Amino acid sequence: MTDRTLAELLREPEDAVEDLEPYHPVAVLRRLERSRRFHRDPRLGRVYHPGAVSLRENVATDSLHVVVDGDRIAAHVDRVSPLNLGASGGARYALGRVALHNVAGAAGDIARALRGRQGDHRCELDCEWVPDLTDGRRTPLLDPQESPWGVHVEARVGGSLDEGRLRDALRQITGEDRLSVVDGSGDAALGEAREALAGEAVALDCGPPLLARLVRHPGGDTVTLNVNHAAADGPGALGVLRSLARAYAGDADVAPHDFLATLDLPVVPVPSRRHGISRRYQATMDRVRDALARPVRLMPDHASDRSGHGFHLVTLGPDDPGNLAAVSDPDLDNDVLVTALHLAVAAWNAEHRHPEGRIAALLPVDLRFQPWPDSVVGNLSVTARVSTTPAQRTSASDALAAVSSQTVRNIRTRTGTALIHALERNDLLPLWARQSVVVLQPLTANHLLDSAVLSYLGRLEPIGFGDAGDAVEMWISTPARMPSGLAVGGAMLGGRLHLAFRYPYRLFAPEAARRFAQCFLAQLRLVVAASGGA
Numbered sequence: 001m002t003d004r005t006l007a008e009l010l011r012e013p014e015d016a017v018e019d020l021e022p023y024h025p026v027a028v029l030r031r032l033e034r035s036r037r038f039h040r041d042p043r044l045g046r047v048y049h050p051g052a053v054s055l056r057e058n059v060a061t062d063s064l065h066v067v068v069d070g071d072r073i074a075a076h077v078d079r080v081s082p083l084n085l086g087a088s089g090g091a092r093y094a095l096g097r098v099a100l101h102n103v104a105g106a107a108g109d110i111a112r113a114l115r116g117r118q119g120d121h122r123c124e125l126d127c128e129w130v131p132d133l134t135d136g137r138r139t140p141l142l143d144p145q146e147s148p149w150g151v152h153v154e155a156r157v158g159g160s161l162d163e164g165r166l167r168d169a170l171r172q173i174t175g176e177d178r179l180s181v182v183d184g185s186g187d188a189a190l191g192e193a194r195e196a197l198a199g200e201a202v203a204l205d206c207g208p209p210l211l212a213r214l215v216r217h218p219g220g221d222t223v224t225l226n227v228n229h230a231a232a233d234g235p236g237a238l239g240v241l242r243s244l245a246r247a248y249a250g251d252a253d254v255a256p257h258d259f260l261a262t263l264d265l266p267v268v269p270v271p272s273r274r275h276g277i278s279r280r281y282q283a284t285m286d287r288v289r290d291a292l293a294r295p296v297r298l299m300p301d302h303a304s305d306r307s308g309h310g311f312h313l314v315t316l317g318p319d320d321p322g323n324l325a326a327v328s329d330p331d332l333d334n335d336v337l338v339t340a341l342h343l344a345v346a347a348w349n350a351e352h353r354h355p356e357g358r359i360a361a362l363l364p365v366d367l368r369f370q371p372w373p374d375s376v377v378g379n380l381s382v383t384a385r386v387s388t389t390p391a392q393r394t395s396a397s398d399a400l401a402a403v404s405s406q407t408v409r410n411i412r413t414r415t416g417t418a419l420i421h422a423l424e425r426n427d428l429l430p431l432w433a434r435q436s437v438v439v440l441q442p443l444t445a446n447h448l449l450d451s452a453v454l455s456y457l458g459r460l461e462p463i464g465f466g467d468a469g470d471a472v473e474m475w476i477s478t479p480a481r482m483p484s485g486l487a488v489g490g491a492m493l494g495g496r497l498h499l500a501f502r503y504p505y506r507l508f509a510p511e512a513a514r515r516f517a518q519c520f521l522a523q524l525r526l527v528v529a530a531s532g533g534a
């Protein structure tokens with residue numbers, strides 16, 4: 001069976017193919033067909049996808065379209081379906097709808113061509129079913145070993161953590177003990193342990209999708225998690241850490257986390273027409289801007305061919321003028337950090353004699369209901385781009401105003417959520433297809449050329465580990481592959497701002513990362529002051 005492609009297997013009668021595992025792609029796609037919610041393209045439809053198997057969701061708009069070509073599975077959302085849906089549930093091609101479908105598709109293709117597909121949040125995924133050389137099975141290519149796609153979250157307590165209790169707590173919330181212990185002697189050993197853990201690819205199909213590490217340290221023990229980003233975003237990974245702390249403290253009411261469960265998202269897939277002409281005009285201007293001025297790259301400094309990522313951690317106390325506690329409105333915290341990142345990239349590139357240009361940062365938009373706790377685990381964020389031009393960066397206040405206007409719009413329109421919405425209508429898709437849509441986007445031909453990535457968890461409540469005390473430090477970082485490279489993660493805990501600069505060695509050497517962090521902090525202090533802070 002492994003010698004035949006997925007498309008060939010789909011064309012075979014069901015009884016002609018040996019039993020498949022429930023989450024094998026062919027088994028999943030056949031369940032979609034049997035659900036009568038999907039229509040397989042007949043000979044006419046295959047004109048558009050020669051040699052491929054095409055499944056279209058039986059809805060008139062925002063229709064999920066899955067194409068299997070050889071061993072490659074691609075999916076996207078069609079704004080207009082070419083199918084005319086009958087009252088009895090049947091579907092057939094209709095000339096008028098085919099025309100509308102092609103016009104809508106052509107318009108999108110032209111816009112993407114103008115943009116060079118740079119940072120276009122078209123709702124699509126693309127992955128390949130490849131042989132697993134260990135046992136001959138085929139698994140979806142989501143997480144190349146050279147650049148694991150994991151969320152790093154880390155907490156340090158003032159005292160020591162009991163290894164046995166921590167293992168029991170981990171089993172309580174995940175069902176398995178996936179803890180390793182490092183007897184470190186200082187910051188260097190802690191850094192090595194952090195980098196080693198973050199460099200491990202966490203599997204989705206064998207146990208809970210996380211790894212944990214306890215590092216002994218003279219200044220207080222540290223527990224670090226590496227959670228596969230397909231199973232949890234930053235808030236979700238924080239929720240796992242909080243549950244681990246509560247279980248360690250003896251809270252018997254901590255519910256175990258089901259990473260394979262997918263919650264119904266309160267997502268509006270596309271902006272409604274009532275948003276009016278002004279928003280459409282703004283969207284058009286954004287496209288023109290992107291076509292004329294692609295984002296600049298963050299210039300490398302002492303880069304090497306060394307694989308893996310390094311981390312540079314910074315803590316700002318309450319009296320530091322760059323601490324977000326000085327920002328009068330907590331809702332501005334994220335905008336302040338994004339603005340500082342833009343100005344830091346501009347200053348860094350100017351220092352390296354790189355021409356000025358438009359700078360773009362990628363940041364997550366959380367889809368959780370506001371009342372939901374961060375213990376709602378899942379990859380429930382989508383990425384949105386925020387950019388500035390040189391004219392908008394003439395001062396910290398101007399740059400902050402430009403960033404704030406874009407983040408408000410991104411939150412309102414829920415950029416890039418249509419595919420997630422379409423997948424959520426179908427409870428037959430497995431974890432790799434339902435919860436990793438956003439993770440898959442950078443692995444496709446839609447290479448992201450954003451200047452950097454930023455994730456901010458907000459002003460956090462204390463994280464208590466019982467008799468080991470509250471966490472005194474808390475770090476978060478999300479993955480960033482080249483060419484974006486740099487990922488900045490932030491969180492406020494106990495009145496202190498914790499910033500993690502996560503970088504590939506192909507971008508920075510450790511000393512270069514330290515200097516970039518200093519550049520960022522200098523800009524952050526200017527932006528905090530411009531926001532009305534001290």
